[in-house]
Amino acid sequence: MNIQAYIESGILEEYVLGTVSPQEKQEVECMSHIYPEIKEELLRTENALEEYALKHQTPPPASLKESIFARLEFDSEIETNHETNSAQAAGTQEEIRLNDGVEHVRPVNTDNGKVIADVFERPEVETREVTPIWAKIAVAAAILLAVFAGWSAMQMSEYRRGNEQLAAELGSLKGEVAGMKSSLAYSEALAGMYRDPSYKVVKLAGMPKSPESAVAAFWNQQTNEVMLDVQNLPAPPAGKQYQLWTIVDNKPVDVGVLDNEFSGKVLRMKNTKPGAVAFAITLEKEGGVPSPTMEEMYVMGKVS
Incomplete structure (x- = not known):
């Protein structure tokens, strides 16, 4: 087998970029186990791709965390103490009309039985709907996950574009190397004939x-x-x-x-x-x- 021709075919770069078919993937893995030269070239290509990805990776913007938590509005702790209404009137009075025609007011004796003032009137209590803290945390987590999912998608898109650019550069480099080899062989052939006295x-x-x-x-x-x-x-x-x-x-x-x-x-x-x-x-x-x-x-x- 011509190992050098196999390496220069471009299948190793396509394997690293994940664009080969399952059959080609199995073939590359098998050949790399059989031939150390192919394995060495495969590792060199993987390292080159990894260095390129690390060199061109884009970190998350520094303001991402602050912008996420700024959207969360946590309420203060739920107020648990409520004011109680007076169970009894401070002083229950009863109007008594005496024989003299003058109205007098005297306290009502509540020892034997309690008299509740305004029994049919119920004070209006302001109600407030309180969202459980776990629900807020769930919403925050969902927002955070959505933002990071979008950011990850952008990173993956840039990563793929980087891979395509790297593949193009590798292809161009391979063409240049092939051209250099051809030019070198041409020069060596001419030099050999010029030196050969026959x-x-x-x-x-x-x-x-x-x-x-x-x-x-x-x-x-x-x-x-x-x-x-x-x-x-x-x-x-x-x-x-x-x-x-x-x-x-x-x-x-x-x-x-x-x-x-x-x-x-x-x-x-x-x-x-x-x-x-x-x-x-x-x-x-x-x-x-x-x-x-x-x-x-x-x-x-x-x-x-």
Whole structure:
């Protein structure tokens, strides 16, 4: 198994972000147990995500607690002592009319029986509805829970956005790393051929059709292998493709068509015949032709 290719596939980042399917999740966990390199990369990715989340986390606003408790209005303790009404009149009096026609008032003897003044009148007592303290605590808890639930939802949304941003950054970083590896391999391949004495370097300069064009051909005179480094060539139009030729015994020999994605690559062409005296590139119809179109020659170089 190509462990490096598996790591660079992006499945470890998706596993950490929780976007993989159950089958892929099981696969990553199994592979991390089998291959220490995958486990190490997985831990590195998890640590990077955790550091990013901690770095960008948002603490609750300092005024959150005060704003919650400010909304709660607790009453003072329930008043339990009430004033009692007088059970008896301070002095119960009875009007007595004497024979002289003058009304006299005397106290009523209440020893044998109590006389209750205003027996049919009941004083109006102010009533007040008192909310139990546990009910207020329950309301406070509900409000607090609702506020924190909203705050948690906001945090989760920001956390997800952070994850998406981190995934994008990881993807961009992975692309940059891949590009650097490709560029490094390209440079190493060129340096190796320039240092290898078995390769003959042939410089192909631009022709009047395209004076700014430049190509380097590397011809292994022992194996007749041909490699190309396209330094500057216009992008071929649709339906067209560049074709390489060598001149052997005054006749053009087809060495193959160039890949249209030739920039930054060392192209491996077909082997040529021994005794090549020159190399040239023409623009032909896609797939190549048996004989070169001389009017469409872009570059040419002689073997020195």
